[in-house]
Amino acid sequence: MKPVTLKEIAEKLNISVTTVSKALKDYSDVSPKTKALVKELAATLNYTPNSFAVNLRTKESKTIGLVIPEVVHHFFSNVIKGIISEAEKEGYLVIILQSNESYELEKKQVELLMSHRVDGILISLANGTADFKHLNAVIEHDKPLVMFDKIAKLVKCSKIIIDDQKAAYMATQHLIDTGCKRIAHFRGPLLPQNSIDRFLGYKKALLDNGMEYDPSLVYLNDCDENSFDDGKMNAAKLYQEQKGVDGIFINTDMVAIGAISEFNRLGVKIPEEISIVGFSNWFMSSVISPTITTIDQPGYVMGQTAFKQLYKEIKAIKNKTMLSPEIIQLETALVKRESTKN
């Protein structure tokens, strides 16, 4: 059962392929009569343009690539959903690839997308990525690239982010406002800009409130991941060290959940003995006990915004107009729940 082509329609109607093509695209130089004829036959034959041929001719595939560190992740799931839904509105399809937080893999995936000639690339960096040649290569090939969430400041492209520093400041300030005197920070992996900014926000909030900044209260992760077990381990360590900590600002809800789980096990009361603020506002943090005070990170909207920006740039390149990169900051909000006092 072969797919029907323009040629077949043309032969059946005794007209040329050219006219058929034009009729279907409502060119002004084909008469209303033949247009009607062509469209009718096309409909009954169930004609669909061969997208391979269209791609070759138009040099675009109406497909974009998306590279994220991890698919199984509440935040990124929401981003994916935002991207897909927005892309669909413009007739774009989305190819998803993961980097597994590995620079090597991320590089490979970007190159794979380039060789498949997607119309643009959306990326959130792996925690380990410190070299940006693969990204600059994309830009040099005149292919639109938009980074979101985990970005590299050094790459000249549009970026969709939140103000991590401000959000972290807000989170820490809330701990201070609710009476915490000695506040620790679980900061996650070393490299990504996110971790750095959240740490800076934490530090700034302390200093602005005339509190001491004690580096020994900042707990790093061992690996490049923000995992449940990291939360447990850091919580256990903090408990052991007995430094009089009464509040923790934690990099990610997943880690916060691990910490809470460990504190529950150890019999540490939350928020009475230790208050906790997480980051991301996963669904999970609203159903765990105690529910977690956290920073709402708008994943869905970030996905939408990222695609919209990419789409703008795709169109710009088609029209050969230059567009300078934009940095778009999305709003975050503190969500107060049971893991902090009020």
Add this chain to the structure above:
Amino acid sequence: MKPVTLKEIAEKLNISVTTVSKALKDYSDVSPKTKALVKELAATLNYTPNSFAVNLRTKESKTIGLVIPEVVHHFFSNVIKGIISEAEKEGYLVIILQSNESYELEKKQVELLMSHRVDGILISLANGTADFKHLNAVIEHDKPLVMFDKIAKLVKCSKIIIDDQKAAYMATQHLIDTGCKRIAHFRGPLLPQNSIDRFLGYKKALLDNGMEYDPSLVYLNDCDENSFDDGKMNAAKLYQEQKGVDGIFINTDMVAIGAISEFNRLGVKIPEEISIVGFSNWFMSSVISPTITTIDQPGYVMGQTAFKQLYKEIKAIKNKTMLSPEIIQLETALVKRESTKN
């Protein structure tokens, strides 16, 4: 900065496009010398074949489509990951689309994928899907189609599933074994095969153990979704009705979490007063308090298996060999936790 083509390589080397193409694909009728020459130049020029042209010529895109009800979902995230990772091994890319549990949208998405001429389609049905014309159309166009998790028995294609009935039986049996005398069931939406089979397993376990099956203890969902709020509502309803229920087998962990949250609020002790078994083994069910006894549903492996089967069928169609549809059942296991007695 235009991409380099075979033609340019040919001109630089003063040979024909044909020979260049053959050299790169190691045809036997080109001399080792020219092969080396071509390959070297191709490497330095950073040649990558124009996939649009290759697609048009070979009539395949090395791309498959995936349609799922919902992206933001722990189980489906794992399936996606399994599919992507397996697809990558064979050089396939994955386009993801959602149906939002809507039949209309599902139909549209399938047609969209067909018009983009993917090499095959993987699908997990929307809860509302009761008509299968859009799926049969795929098969009639000789395009491989594999269904997983939420399937339709009536469609003649390969299916990757778990034995829902057996798993539900196991779950219910566990409630019985741990002393429950009056067991309710939250069954989820009406239509999907999953719900039906899990319900049947529940019922069979009761009868096999000489217990009464009471239809009034089966709670349906209002809408086509398995939501947190459904769990809360059904739990509240069950609490109000005071039917002496001491155990519940719940369709999905998400609903179970809602129910637990409501029981916690109402002061109902779990598992002392009511035991609960969920379904799916989400990560969340291992961190909530109490942790939930549940059925482990292998999402990642299901994704891998689904792609492998699709790949087999893609190859079969290329070789024009017939392949009859396969039904592959994956193993599930009961994960005992705190929401049931022991």
Add this chain to the structure above:
DNA sequence: TTTTTCAACGAAAACGTTTTCGATTTTACC
């Protein structure tokens, strides 16, 4: 030497579409 075989290459068609540009016909205008 002549014939046969084989190695190495290239011309050309094909995949199905889009678009430019020219050709033809019809209509409008004086």
Add this chain to the structure above:
DNA sequence: GGTAAAATCGAAAACGTTTTCGTTGAAAAA
């Protein structure tokens, strides 16, 4: 009736590959 303008169509090139089938020249066999 003649010319100009507008309406309608189609030939052909192009996008970049892949693959079939011939062609050439040289080596091997006779």
